[in-house]
């Protein structure tokens with residue numbers, strides 16, 4: 001059997017050529033990194049949880065009419081996605097101050113923001129994904145003004161959906177990051193939510209206790225990351241406990 005072709009290996013995922021043109025298989029690894037890979041570990045089961053959770057969120061977004069790259073989950077660690085041209089930005093949406101924003105502005109973490117604030121980082125590991133103003137995005141041609149308007153609208157819809165879903169299970173969506181991709185239909189471009197949405201890319205705080213249920217548990221050594229992600233999955237009813245009822249893994253290639 002021919003080995004399938006690896007297209008890219010990143011910090012958290014591997015991309016393989018998909019079974020049809022224009023598709024990719026996204027494999028979720030157990031690797032965790034923080035502070036631009038300064039801190040690294042293998043967290044058993046993280047990939048399985050993130051595959052499930054990203055499937056759950058992407059499917060939900062699709063159900064309310066927000067386009068994503070997700071096609072279907074293939075097995076415990078892999079999902080089939082549309083291949084997109086990634087816009088080299090991390091699109092960050094913040095509802096409450098935390099992390100780098102809290103530091104930059106001297107705000108206490110958890111301070112409510114006057115409205116959701118969107119910011120952009122340029123995706124470049126060597127540079128540590130620096131925060132960039134819209135002016136840079138347009139001047140350097142990473143996206144057009146029209147793209148940016150569409151990206152902001154998309155990001156706000158994702159925020160409304162994700163905040164609501166999380167609120168429903170007693171979790172505050174403090175902030176999150178998404179990546180956006182272009183899909184071309186001949187000359188016509190569509191923007192879709194790509195990459196992943198998981199506790200690796202969100203800040204999630206328990207509404208009652210303030211307990212952190214996201215990658216900050218790893219970044220800040222606050223306990224078991226698997227326990228935190230499992231709790232998010234449990235509350236959302238997304239658990240590999242029904243793994244026994246899963247369809248057989250799909251053979252690709």
Ligand SMILES: Nc1ncnc2c1ncn2[C@@H]1O[C@H](COP(=O)(O)OP(=O)(O)O)[C@@H](O)[C@H]1O
Nearest residue numbers: 010011012013069081082083084086179194195
């Ligand atoms: N649908 C897609 N098509 C093409 N590339 C994608 C798609 N979804 C995500 N990617 C890219 O695949 C990579 C995912 O691997 P990851 O481990 O997160 O990488 P990184 O270390 O660069 O963050 C990212 O670079 C992301 O931009």
Ligand SMILES: [Mg+2]
Nearest residue numbers: 010011012195
């Ligand atoms: Mg990534």
